[in-house]
Amino acid sequence: MRRYYSDNKQNYRSKRGWCMVEGNSESDVVFPPALLGQRWTAAAWRAVAVFVIGYVLPLLVLRASNFGYGVRWVAILLTYMLVSLAIFRFLESRSAARMAVLDMSPANTEMPRAAAALDQVVDTGRETVHSASKPGDWSLELLNQLDWKRMTDLCLAYFSDRFQCKAGALAEDGSVEILLFKDSTERPAGLVHCRAWGEREITLETLENLSLKMAQGLIARGFCMGYGSFTPEAKEFAKAHAISLIDDAMFLSMLKRLPDERKSQLLALVVEGDYTVPTCPECGLKMIVRQHEQARYWGCRAYPRCKAVLAMRQRYVPASASALAR
Incomplete structure (x- = not known):
């Protein structure tokens, strides 16, 4: 069973976009x-x-x-x-x-709730984001700043215009998988791998795992979304296995092609409250920056009741942002 924390040995994986704190299980020892x-x-x-x-x-x-x-x-x-x-x-x-x-059946499908409801449970001592400083339009910079939960909510809201959607939990690699259902059928019509946190470059291994889940679930179409890039091997694999690759620039283009009213709705959804600080994957509270020896990481503000952590994500703003964000 995957865990984000344990009471035993701590392992901060700062090189990856996620950070898991775990103990030595019995199988790992053998x-x-x-x-x-x-x-x-x-x-x-x-x-x-x-x-x-x-x-x-x-x-x-x-x-x-x-x-x-x-x-x-x-x-x-x-x-x-x-x-x-x-x-x-x-x-x-x-x-x-x-x-x-x-x-992940369609029976319990829900639209992503407004982020303000999430922020209301946060400690009042947290610095709030004033409306004057919030972006008024979609940009690559905004997509790269989003909390993993807001990125997931955005993907859910975007695909919900054509599908019934059901999202899973945050995985160890910083991704969230979303099943797409059409016309209330039991079999999913598509599977979305949304890299909402973690490494910016998506590799062949990620695409292989996505293809395996598609085959086991008899899913005909797959989507792999990320805020970074894809390796050449991943691109070749995607062409042969009915997987559409959507990086941040392409996703931005897709958002900008939406009707103005829908664009404004989605923008209001993701920038409500504090949209840059990551959400705890265990309890849903906003996280705070902590220090462990020489490494900084995001830790749950409910510690020690909740010991979930996430690695700090490296800032990334493409040099060609102005050319791509059209």
Whole structure:
């Protein structure tokens, strides 16, 4: 089960756009992820390598010696453990993907609520954003400043004009997945991967995971939205797997093509209250800046009751913002 916090060891991953505080689980102690990899395919390939190096080669070279006999038995044991781990992680990934599709049904679909309702529960000592300083139009700078929750609300509101939408929780990579339903059908018509926080460059691995969930949920169309860029490998993969890539410049263009009334509605939705400070993914309060040794991060203001944290996001304003924001 993914967690943003734990009472044990803290691990601040400041290089990524998210930050998770977690303890050492029992499975991590037996099968260290750094050694065996996170995906089931990594464990499977390691099992093949151990079997070939530890069993096949000694069988050919050492033949019937006692040492070779012992090495082969150790290889068999390690291969069995790695195969078991690969099977476990494969079943776990399939189960997680199915649960994501089943849980996000259109029955409980709601439009994103106004951000002011969220801000009202925040400590009154927090600095407020005055209306005079709020942007009056859409821009790349605004999209890159949005809280992950506001970015999710914006994506939900945009797609709700044509679909019924259901959003999941903030994932470890700073993304939120949104299922799109058409005409109250049970099967989703599309799946949106919205990178609302985290690394600005979306890689091939993200697209592969999105394609896997699409296949398991029998979803024909996928969208990958981010406020940064996509690697060349990710772009090639998207072309072959019916995935539309939408970066911040393209999303800005899509917003500007909306009718004036709808543009104003969406703008008012995302800039209401404090729209730049991230929302706690656990309790919904606005977060505050904290210091851990030499690293700064966003921590929940309800600490120690809530220990969720997020990494500081690097500011990014494209040099060609004026040319793209047309």
